[in-house]
Amino acid sequence: MIYKDILQETFASLSANKVRSSLTILGIVIGIASVITMISIGQGAQSSIQSSIEAIGSNLIIVRPGAQRSGGVSGGQGSAQTLTQEDVSAIQIEGENILAIAPDVTRRYQITAKGNNTNTSVIGTAPDYLTVRNIKMDTGAFFTASQIKSSAKVAVLGATAKSDLFGNDTEPIGQFIRIKNVEFQVIGVAQAKGGSGFSNPDESVYIPITSAQHFLSGDNYVNTISIASVNQDVMTAVQEQVTQILLHRHNITEPASADFNIINQNDIIATASNITGTFTILLASIAGISLLVGGIGIMNMMLTTVTERTREIGLRKAVGVKRLYINLQFLSEAVALTFFGGLVGILLGWLASLAVSRFAGLVTQVSLSSILLAFGVSAAVGIAFGFYPARRAANLSPIEALRYE
């Protein structure tokens, strides 16, 4: 009966001041809604960045040459030419737990085909590239090991490269494209994969690595070696082993002075989630400020209510209502306000994040944890900001309170 009484009293007193109660609730609604929306934007960014990193490949380890130095001027990471086809073979032979390995020679060229032309990355690589980078063929086939051996002049187009060069209606397979005045025959088109960062795989053109070395770059070096480990657990082990093989081959004893860099996908994902995590916290704390302001609104209203109802409180105390119940009643009014505000705020925040992804094109993600967090925070705000007014009401002297005009 006691809890029912408290609920009934709370309902009666909140509905007695509908306008004031709703305006106070509005403060909490806005606070909770903005927390939910901001966290959903942050978490959406996190998951979209993560999935685009995962789209690069699975269990990927990337080896790149170190910086080229000429007279103290650094050309930047990846500019040196220290990785060769022999390194690739050595890793292939000595390395364990490697699912696939694909070197590549990548450079941008102007490409022409039947009056169209485009400037894009030409990636000279091996068949394993499909496995390593999660590329699937749409039509035709990727080049084979024997086409690499023979430096065949064949090319596979990314989805965007295909429509840039041939439009959407022409069948490209069997047609010819010219790269640096060398004719390559199109033998396949890859499935669209979606952009990931600066190098969009859909815009690329793939040719055999040997052809790229013979006809385009004219040397034996490779830009990048992409390695897929058999599973996620052995990634670090594979990374270490590859490092050892390369250090040994390049006659380097000190790992710090290695002439190559080796990074794995997990590191990139970890870094990215770190960044987006910070970003989410930043957004949430900005939204949290409005929640705090809403909480102060609650306290303000409750203090006004206590003053307004001083005589009533005095009467309640005179007829024998204990201090505890006066306290509980005012506290429950504050919590009811924030609880209800929290509910509406969650709904509104959820709608707002839908609207953000619909109209602003940002990926948003409302997670159960952010809803629980918002709920917990709104209840806590009610208790924290209702505590002082409730205590004030409970500690009123009945004689003074009854005399209050």
Added chain:
Amino acid sequence: MIKCEKLSKIYLNGDVETVALKEVSFQIEKGEFVSIIGPSGSGKSTLMHILGALDTPTSGQYFLDGKEVSKLSDDELSELRRDKIGFVFQSFNLLPRATVLRNVMLPLLYTDTTGKEREQRAREALFSAGMEEGKLYNLSNQLSGGQIQRVAIARALINNPAIILADEPTGNLDTKTSQVVMETLRELNLAGHTIILITHEIDIAKYARRIISIRDGAIESDATI
């Protein structure tokens, strides 16, 4: 029923001591109808607060139903007020936006009684206070002054208290309504309730069977009519 021994109340306001009650002693038996009369500033309000367990004396002892009240804690005083004392105030003090029934049931809030039992007791109390049926679901601010005070009396009756403390119950009423309210109190007394009436009007005080007159914090006279 009520036994006061050398009750004193001293208010401290900064360094100034105000003596509101000076060693007041008296007894009230069960079933009595007593008026406490005195001009303003005489200490009768202070005495009412102590008798109503709203305040505790600075010194002296106050026994209600054989229980020493002056040493009780805040919560014990609340319980005592709920179970043993019914208040009727000059300014009625009803909850303005609540129905008659809810007002009368107020002292039963946060107790173990069920809703049904509360309503039953409220109806009985309203009947005893002479309130007509059919107004139970009216809001209290839609009632006349006399009706309001009857609701307040019913509220005081609901816990079947040992004493009913009426503090200037007719102070805000016209003469005719005052008579009605006083008749109601007299009937309640005849039905066995102990009533203590605090007033400054001798005409009102005369409804009681005993008048204790207070002046300057001490009993001036104590007479049975």
